[in-house]
Amino acid sequence: MKVSIIIPCYNEEDVLNTFYERINNVSKELIDYELEFLFINDGSKDKTEKIIEELNKKDSRVKLFSFSRNFGHQAAVSCGIHNCCSDIAVIIDADLQDPPEIIPDMIKMYEDIKCPIIYGKRVSRKGETFFKKLTASIFYRLINLLSEVKFPVDTGDFRLIDRNVIETYKSFGENPKYIRGLISWTGFEQKAFEYEREARAAGHTKYTFKKMLKLALTGILSFSVKPLKISLFLGTLAIFTALSFSVRVFYLYLFNPDKLVKGYASAIIIILFMGGFQLLSLSVISEYLANIFNEIKKRPEYILKKTIK
Numbered sequence: 651m652k653v654s655i656i657i658p659c660y661n662e663e664d665v666l667n668t669f670y671e672r673i674n675n676v677s678k679e680l681i682d683y684e685l686e687f688l689f690i691n692d693g694s695k696d697k698t699e700k701i702i703e704e705l706n707k708k709d710s711r712v713k714l715f716s717f718s719r720n721f722g723h724q725a726a727v728s729c730g731i732h733n734c735c736s737d738i739a740v741i742i743d744a745d746l747q748d749p750p751e752i753i754p755d756m757i758k759m760y761e762d763i764k765c766p767i768i769y770g771k772r773v774s775r776k777g778e779t780f781f782k783k784l785t786a787s788i789f790y791r792l793i794n795l796l797s798e799v800k801f802p803v804d805t806g807d808f809r810l811i812d813r814n815v816i817e818t819y820k821s822f823g824e825n826p827k828y829i830r831g832l833i834s835w836t837g838f839e840q841k842a843f844e845y846e847r848e849a850r851a852a853g854h855t856k857y858t859f860k861k862m863l864k865l866a867l868t869g870i871l872s873f874s875v876k877p878l879k880i881s882l883f884l885g886t887l888a889i890f891t892a893l894s895f896s897v898r899v900f901y902l903y904l905f906n907p908d909k910l911v912k913g914y915a916s917a918i919i920i921i922l923f924m925g926g927f928q929l930l931s932l933s934v935i936s937e938y939l940a941n942i943f944n945e946i947k948k949r950p951e952y953i954l955k956k957t958i959k
Contacts, residue, residue: 652684653757654739656730658723659702660692662744666701673750674709680754687712688730689744693720699956706958714958721952724827727807729952731819740810747847748808756810756843766815766838769830770808772847801834802842814838825944825951877934888927895920 655673659666670687677685689702689712699716706712715729727741738760742748748770756768791803807830811819818836819829834840 651682651738652686652736653680654730654734654736655685655687655753656690656727656734656739656741657687657744658690658692658726658730658741659694659698659744660720660723660726661694661696662698663694663696663701665745666698666705669744669746669750670705670709670712672746676750676753677711680757683757684736685711686734686736688734689714690726690729691716692723692726693717703958714956715954716956718953718955722826723807724829725952727829728819728827729954731811731816734816736813736816738810738812739816741807743806743808748806749845749848752843752845753810759841759843760810760812763841765841766812767833767840768810768843769802769805769840771802771842771844772804772806773844774846799831799835801831802840805830805842809833825949827951884927884931888924 657669657673662669673687687709689705691699691702691714699714702712702714702716706714713733715733717726717729730741731739738757740753740756742750742753752770756770759765760768809830811833815833815836815838818838819832822832
């Protein structure tokens with residue numbers, strides 16, 4: 651059986667050699683399998699590409715796919731899936747938060763139950779701030795609330811997928827992609843493999859708040875039109891609120907004018923309420939239109955400047 655280990659990398663010079671040593675030690679437990687290590691360099695500005703090239707010289711299992719610029723983590727994972735021709739693939743980041751040592755156990759679990767998708771479920775998240783844990787928890791539950799497809803919570807892209815899932819994923823042409831969502835959308839059976847997530851072995855996280863927010867928006871907008879329906883509901887509610895307030899003002903004007911407060915406060919409140927809601931609705935619509943715009947352009951998800959196999 652052939653196994654591909656897909657490793658997206660972005661400015662990981664501080665940890666790459668340590669990662670290789672650990673994944674190489676893991677490979678000694680998998681002597682009955684044909685392994686390949688697909689390193690995807692996502693436009694790194696440090697020595698990441700050079701280190702991978704050196705690893706390739708001493709280990710033919712190491713493959714390099716280097717982007718012309720930084721296209722993002724999801725594009726890097728896509729590149730790995732597109733270029734693997736194995737029976738199963740394991741997606742794992744190079745920062746060592748997800749321990750390579752559990753890969754043999756994931757493969758054994760796959761062979762025992764023949765489940766097409768074995769996803770890593772984090773029972774703890776060391777080295778992460780309370781804010782990041784809180785926002786991640788909210789996001790996973792929010793996307794499940796909005797989407798028609800249910801996604802596993804407290805998971806990342808660390809997972810094992812088999813040949814059927816790999817080939818199905820290759821048929822997806824949308825861009826940008828929310829990979830863990832697309833894999834769930836395929837409908838193949840999924841099972842959780844629980845583990846404790848460690849802190850980064852070196853360096854710092856490349857997922858800034860801005861990037862996490864972008865990924866969250868991609869996930870929500872790619873798998874749900876409910877934000878548009880929510881806008882319709884809130885718009886209807888705003889109209890009825892304005893009408894009710896108008897009826898009250900008209901009633902007071904006719905039958906109890908002494909209680910009618912003169913001035914512009916009420917009008918300003920309504921204008922601000924309606925204006926704020928309209929801007930919110932337009933922003934939701936604009937995000938959907940932006941996704942359509944990107945799809946129409948049909949630009950490639952990533953561009954390779956160098957490949958070493």
